[in-house]
Amino acid sequence: METLVRFNRTTKAAVAVAALLAATACGSSDSASSSSTGLNPPDLKAQSKLGKTEGEVNLIAWAGYVEDGSNDPEVDWVSDFEKQTGCQVNTKTAASSDEMVKLMKTGQYDAVSASGDASLRLIASGDAAPVNTDLVPNYADVFSGLKQQAWNSVDGTAYGIPHGRGANLLMYNTEKVSPAPTSWSAVFDDAAQYKGHVTAYDSPIYIADAALYLKATKPELKIEDPYALDQDQFDAAVDLLKKQNANVGEYWSDYLKEISAFKSGDSVVGTTWQVIANLAEGEGAKVKAIVPKEGSTGWSDTWMLSAKAEHPNCAYKWMDWIISPKVNSQVAEYFGEAPANSKACDETSDASFCDTFHATDESYWKNIAFWNTPIEQCLDGRTDVKCVPYAKWVQAWTEIKG
Template identity: 70%
Template sequence: MRKRKMSAWRSAAAICALLLTAAGCGSGNDDDKGGHAPDKLGKGEGKVNIIAWAGYAEDGSSDPKVDWVHPFEKKTGCQVNTKTAGTSDEMVSLMKTGQYDTVSASGDATLRLIASGDAAPVNTKLVPNYKDIFPALKQQPFNSKDGRMYGIPHGRGANLLMYRTDKVTSAPDSWRAVFDDAARYDGHVTAYDSPIYIADAALYLMRAKPSLGIKNPYALDQKQLDAAVALLKKQHQAVGEYWSDYQKEITAFKGGDSVIGTTWQVIANLTKAEKAPVKAVLPKEGATGWSDTWMVSAKAEHPNCAYKWLDWIVSPKVNAQVAEYFGEAPSNRKACAETAAPDHCAIFHAEDEKYFQRVHFWTTPIKQCLDGRKDADCTDYAQWTRAWTEVKG
């Protein structure tokens, strides 16, 4: 349930018959519940309604120099109407209204949208730039089902461990620093404010308590969830602030209110730019992370313009612009040659698959265990949400 508040710097089967002419709905190869992927595209409908994270659909209103919406409108004739969402839960709710054509969903929302039938499978052949998406982002548990893609990958990043080098004198290389050793920094630990953060505790327990048998931090049976919750309750005693607004985390680290906790690479970069003595590391256990996916509504009224947007937003130049403005690794491998900063992809590990092999991307917890277990029931997102409320008290 990522909440992003950016500054100016970065700040369907039921209607298929109606869309046959405009979008060439498929012939029934895909899940009826989630609609059909079109076989071909027709003329643009003149508009597209988008749900996006702040910084993903910039039109120059935040910064006149940051605008990839108006060039899209000029090229395609599709007027963009953007609804900026603050959380994944908000995105899921908005998609259920049927008023939006596409959404930049994170992994803690994608499976919910697929399971509810609110997102349709996509025909990747109708998105020419899909061929240049990093292979490791395709056919993942959080953006596909039964071998079909349910969206186009947008970008990715890891949730890192950041600390003030003047307050944490022994450089940490493990999440133990914010879990079992959190009391050392009593009142100055910070953690991400979302039920999906339970996966961070589960990831640590995979190595710290192997007897629990956790194989996937998003596939927890009740006993495993209880263990993660117990660890988070222990951590809670040392937490000074749970963050979701990146600017607040920068301020907290700069002022010393926070000295150690989870972060994003872009936050670390900006905090350093504020002259705060911080360092961010990918701990030895690996990390959780996020990979966003542009999904198409099963009830899309403007499917042709939606597909045009999907291809546009992951085209090399535009994908590079978004990645730099937002602070993430682009999904299109050709985008690395288009970034204004020549070292952007190196900083964000865009082409370093060994790095991302250590990142467990956010995936919606569901009853069917994602680790392949057939003899157990796993806890779902609703249970995680209740557990998170319990953790925070």
């Protein structure tokens, strides 16, 4: 089976950021529920029971998440769903989180496979509805580390069904980088020794990687959450990335280009995903990928239900289907991520797959700071300062790249 990895997630323009800020700032006591994080989503109610399926469902998804055999005849978990439920699946593939947010605002889609850098925007703006997990039987077998997290819930209310997760790793050329790195300093403070051969992920969310490093190396900044940065903390992260820029040979968003760069030697150290490291090594690159001692950032995707869904019953059926053990294992292997369902590991075609992707190792994931959406209300609970919102991250990323 051909492996399809995560496509370009580079955030481009600050689409719908103004709507996020307005949504997080507005809301009277009549229309919004109070949150310990300061996030005040509209007071929407989750569906109480399933009704008759509507005959179709309109999805927004990352490439590789909704496969019906048209890309590869051997890769199809949609056709059986359609046969069993009578729900015809219509899919819009999105190339970025910003595009997903924009599409969800049209009200033309029933559900979306949102990453953490989009999910809070959808919750805050009222575009995502709370989800009744009792209507999703397979939710019971989702790893506990994915339930009720900061990017998919607010004060105990679930806003989606976890799909899978992955870590952003440090990859290095084992022949050209010596001694073997154990810290992100290899791409930050010590990057000059690999000048022109350092690579970094091309997205504003990468600012969190710098913040995570500073959390460990500059305790005086008092960074608790790399997605909750006050102005001083944010400025320090941006300054670090501007210094890094002088040593970066290429910012990557296309996995094929990163593989090629490590094979050719154009890149010798930088951020990556486990599946890219596997593919690069399989193609002869002398590489190794690790979680450095400071930990790593990462991503966890969530199927979220539109508050305007025209086909909510089919959407619920889809959310349960996509995390059922067999299907979740198929998606995880095809896409290259750890599955969400704890029983999926018994269904993988590669017996070592879940070990490679640390699917069952909750201690591994405790060192991963999953993507979240930066907002003015500090996600770490501080109320005496304002944190830098996502719009400013986008602006800063343009400045960092120069």
